[in-house]
Amino acid sequence: MSGKKVRTSAVVMVAAAACVVTSAACTSEKVGGDSSGNSGDQVAIGLVTKTNTNPYFVELREAALAQADRRGAKLIALAGKFDGDNQGQVDAINNLVAQNVKGILITPSSSKGVLGAIAAARAKGILVIALDTATDPADAVDATFATDNKAAGVAQGTYVRAALGKEEPNVLLLDGTPGSTVDDQRHTGFLEGMGLTENSPEIKGTAVTNGDQTKAQTAMENLLQRDPGVNAVYTINEPAAAGAAKALGAKAGSGDVVIGSIDGSCTGVRNVKEGRFAATVMQFPQKMARTGVDAVVEYADNGTEPSGFVDTGSQLITDDPVPGVPSKDTAWGLKNCWG
Amino acid sequence: MTATTTAPKDRSAARRGRTLMKWFATSTAAGPLVALLVAVTVFALTTDTFFTVDNGSLIVQQVLVVGTLAIGQTLIILTAGIDLANAAIMVLGTLVIARLAGESGMPPLAALIVGIVLCTALGGLSGVLVTRLALPPFIVTLGVLSVLTATSQLYASGQSFPVTSSLLTWLGEKSYLFGRIEVTVGMTVMILLTAGVWFALTQTSWGRNVYAVGDDEEAARLSGVNTKRVVLSVYLLAGFVYGIAAWQALGRIPNADPNAFQLGNLESITAVVIGGTSLFGGRGSIPGTILGALVVTVLANGLTQAGIDSLYQQVATGVLVIVAVAVDRLVRVRAT
Structure with a gap:
């Protein structure tokens, strides 16, 4: 009797774990563009984002839908359920191939995990363009339209170093997710901009935040217990920066600690304006989406294939500019932000 | 069954030692207490x-949200159920409160009450499905989890909602005891909630019925307990507790985010299991759960300060869960 009960509960626990994984692996679909009548001649474009809830990818999707409308194409937007959901993205690509799309725009959650599905799509003559995040190797896709994340990291690091002035840096690094290409590029770029290396003694601690505000706040609180003398913080994105600012409390706004960030969401720019963190590096998801849609439409029209890496640019936003680091103020930022 | 044993009148040391031994052998809270003391000692020495006042305060602040979720989870697991939807209920609660008080301009108190009532009702919804349709709690709450996660995303449409009202962020308000110890209102609320639920479970006939239903529902029913009503009341009370957790969450981070606490359900189950509550129902305690939640938080906090990669924090937590369930199983086998 007790043996049977135990086995039942083991099944329950396994099922609990499985449900977390599988419910997350589902994808969801949103179709836009002109779907009435002659869908035979209409160019179908697939879009696979990392998630469909993150405002960044929502903006990217909306911009792609609008551009597809303008160009008379049909856009099928799919997404993984969470950032890092490789299986969901692979399923999405397979679905798009089955729907005979002309091109697929993808923001890969895993730069390597998605390669097989991409190769299968390209073998069928489908143009595949990576948006926002490059694959590894980058030539696994026809072209990449993205922020140069390393350059964005360098901009953040250069600014933070310059804003410290003569102070010796005591840096905390709030990373995103281990193994994520974008996260690694930003991290490496930041250290380069700061003039540090991975093993520099100036780095007082690092933490994995998954770009989540709650986790970032908890991690920052714990790191600050160990090193109260921190004066500079790298953050993977703006929610992580908001968590760091909350953990620092009054210190964040006083200029004692320079928090740098990357993203350029409207919430993030407002936080810069209100002094919660010093600067953020803005990306332009709308531009990635528009150029991506245009490229597929042109490929369908006359066979022109884009190639290589196309930098869609990034822009440092701060109200405390420092000499030698090009920046725009938050008024400009609020006009051009996303989300 | 519970952590309480009456102190013997006899003052002899040997007798007292035996009483302590007996308490360790029978109390479900003893395991997590030992684990907590070991963890604190190791981190204090290394x-x-x-081991500072500030860090102690910080750990308690970090435990508030998941600890509150775990109180509700304990109630449900005591009836041999499980709640996978608790964090999703709480997150929807925070969103409703923040939007009503924010853009809809409702008075903060009214928004808070609506949020807590909503959480209570959603807890009750699972309870109705479990009792009236006799569905397994695991499946019911899995379904509710899925529905509410999507509902929150639709309701928030990719946005998060900051709250500014001093009532809504009141639980995060800090003050200083003896001019030195940082305490928040949320800690007081947590202590009151813990004491209240613990009292109800151990000192009232309702509490005895909860344990009885969890231990053997059929036997409880035959001895005249309205088991369905007891189980429904447990889900309603748990829902109310999730509403309080929503208030705690806004106090800690004054920003309602549909993507927050995605693993809150599993984290609360982890706290309950490490806290010595049996997944088979009928055995466990609220103090054990609080200790279990503290163990998980102390591990994350201490390992960070020891400079150990955060992935090892997950390894340590996972090992503890398995040890806790193994101990529960051994106790069960010996008892039968």
């Missing part, structure tokens, strides 16, 4: 920064 780092300079762990």
Whole structure:
């Protein structure tokens, strides 16, 4: 009797774990563009984002839908359920191939995990363009339209170093997710901009935040217990920066600690304006989406294939500019932000 | 069954020692207490920064949200159920409160009450499905989890909602005891909630019925307990507790985010299991759960300060869960 009960509960626990994984692996679909009548001649474009809830990818999707409308194409937007959901993205690509799309725009959650599905799509003559995040190797896709994340990291690091002035840096690094290409590029770029290396003694601690505000706040609180003398913080994105600012409390706004960030969401720019963190590096998801849609439409029209890496640019936003680091103020930022 | 044993009148040391031994052998809270003491001792000896007043306060602040969720989870697991939807209920609660008080301009108190009532009702919804349709709690709450996660995303449409009202962020308000110890209102609320639920479970006939239903529902029913009503009341009370957790969450981070606490359900189950509550129902306690939640938080906090990669924090937590369930199983086998 007790043996049977135990086995039942083991099944329950396994099922609990499985449900977390599988419910997350589902994808969801949103179709836009002109779907009435002659869908035979209409160019179908697939879009696979990392998630469909993150405002960044929502903006990217909306911009792609609008551009597809303008160009008379049909856009099928799919997404993984969470950032890092490789299986969901692979399923999405397979679905798009089955729907005979002309091109697929993808923001890969895993730069390597998605390669097989991409190769299968390209073998069928489908143009595949990576948006926002490059694959590894980058030539696994026809072209990449993205922020140069390393350059964005360098901009953040250069600014933070310059804003410290003569102070010796005591840096905390709030990373995103281990193994994520974008996260690694930003991290490496930041250290380069700061003039540090991975093993520099100036780095007082690092933490994995998954770009989540709650986790970032908890991690920052714990790191600050160990090193109260921190004066500079790298953050993977703006929610992580908001968590760091909350953990620092009054210190964040006083200029004692320079928090740098990357993203350029409207919430993030407002936080810069209100002094919660010093600067953020803005990306332009709308531009990635528009150029991506245009490229597929042109490929369908006359066979022109884009190639290589196309930098869609990034822009440092701060109200405390420092000499030698090009920046725009938050008024400009609020006009051009996303989300 | 519970952590309480009456102190013997006899003053002899040997007798007292035996009583202590007996308490360790029978109390479900003894395991997590030992684990907590070991963890605190190790971190106090190996780092300079762990065993400080500030850090102690910080750990308690970090435990508030998941700890409150775990109180509700304990109630449900005591009836041999499980709640996978608790964090999703709480997150929807925070969103409703923040939007009503924010853009809809409702008075903060009214928004808070609506949020807590909503959480209570959603807890009750699972309860109705479990009792009236006799569905397994695991499946019911899995379904509710899925529905509410999507509902929150639709309701928020990719946005998060900051709250500014001093009532809504009141639980995060800090003050200083003896001019030195940082305490928040949320800690007081947590202590009151813990004491209240613990009292109800151990000192009232309702509490005895909850344990009885969890231990053997059929036997409880035959001895005249309205088991369905007891189980429904447990889900309603748990829902109310999730509403309080929503208030705690807004106090800690004054921003309602549909993507927050995605693993809150599993984290609360982890706290309950490490806290010595049996997944088979009928055995466990609220103090054990609080200790279990503290163990998980202390591990994350201490390992960070010891400079150990955060992935090892997950390894340590996972090992503890398995040890806790193994101990529960051994106790069960010996008892039968």
